[in-house]
Amino acid sequence: MNRIALVTGGVTGIGAATSLALKAAGYRVCVNYLGNEAGAEAFGRSNGIPTFAWDVADFDACAHGVAEVAAKLGPVEILVNNAGITRDSMLHKMTKEQWRSVIDIDLGGCFNMCRAVIESMRERNFGRIVNISSVNGLMGQAGQTNYAAAKAGMIGFTKALALESAPRGITVNAIAPGYTKTDMVATVRPDILKMIVDAVPARRLALPEEIARGAIFLVSDKAGFITGETLSINGGRYMS
Ligand code: CAA
Numbered sequence: 001m002n003r004i005a006l007v008t009g010g011v012t013g014i015g016a017a018t019s020l021a022l023k024a025a026g027y028r029v030c031v032n033y034l035g036n037e038a039g040a041e042a043f044g045r046s047n048g049i050p051t052f053a054w055d056v057a058d059f060d061a062c063a064h065g066v067a068e069v070a071a072k073l074g075p076v077e078i079l080v081n082n083a084g085i086t087r088d089s090m091l092h093k094m095t096k097e098q099w100r101s102v103i104d105i106d107l108g109g110c111f112n113m114c115r116a117v118i119e120s121m122r123e124r125n126f127g128r129i130v131n132i133s134s135v136n137g138l139m140g141q142a143g144q145t146n147y148a149a150a151k152a153g154m155i156g157f158t159k160a161l162a163l164e165s166a167p168r169g170i171t172v173n174a175i176a177p178g179y180t181k182t183d184m185v186a187t188v189r190p191d192i193l194k195m196i197v198d199a200v201p202a203r204r205l206a207l208p209e210e211i212a213r214g215a216i217f218l219v220s221d222k223a224g225f226i227t228g229e230t231l232s233i234n235g236g237r238y239m240s
Pocket residue numbers: 086088089090133134135136141142143144147177178179180184185188189192196
């Protein structure tokens with residue numbers, strides 16, 4: 001399988017696991033990242049996966065980044081929107097900046113990146129988009145009004161774009177991971193994280209590779225009739 005796949009936030013965590021799984025499955029993979037220069041350099045060197053730096057919250061940077069990928073590798077046929085941040089705070093303490101940054105990066109990034117690839121996918125009558133949402137977009141989480149709003153927004157976005165894109169052979173799906181063993185989850189206070197894990201029927205965090213496996217399934221050519229769906233991978237924590 002020689003299709004070209006782009007994973008945002010692809011140097012660490014779920015993004016890195018997804019990039020590696022795509023490469024192992026035979027796709028031509030490249031990743032986007034921002035800020036983590038040393039990590040990106042080491043990732044690219046050890047895996048031979050090209051890395052491209054831009055800010056997914058910046059509309060023009062996404063357009064330029066996708067054009068650069070197209071010039072170097074070819075048109076993006078598979079997009080995994082994984083880049084995201086948390087800025088946890090109870091709403092009564094949340095700043096405008098905490099709200100805006102999460103909405104701009106997590107949800108705005110999804111729009112910016114889809115917008116940058118969709119015309120070429122439509123022209124080619126093929127595309128696979130996977131938006132990495134969250135269990136907390138489905139069930140909410142105290143301290144995450146910003147993140148839950150952005151991740152729930154990605155699910156509505158996924159459904160709307162799936163409807164627009166189905167006639168062109170493009171599928172658009174979301175994955176809603178539960179709490180996963182990543183740097184993002186490692187920032188949660190240990191006592192709070194213990195309570196969270198205790199509430200997971202499987203009694204553990206997901207591994208990034210377990211989320212990546214869902215993405216590999218959804219982007220395959222044979223998954224062409226699955227669109228607008230949200231695949232929960234959460235150890236039984238929430239069943240919608
Ligand atoms: N439900 C209701 N109220 C809660 C609560 C809960 N689950 N947790 C805390 N509160 C209340 C506390 O009782 C406290 O009340 P009082 O002010 O009346 O005493 C108040 O909220 C403040 O609680 P804290 O002392 O904990 O406040 P804090 O400012 O120190 O911390 C917080 C707030 C940063 C949001 C912290 O509670 C926290 O980190 N929560 C976890 C958030 C979380 O799950 N983040 C996930 C990050 S990873 C991720 O998001 C990946 C993914 O997709 C799953």
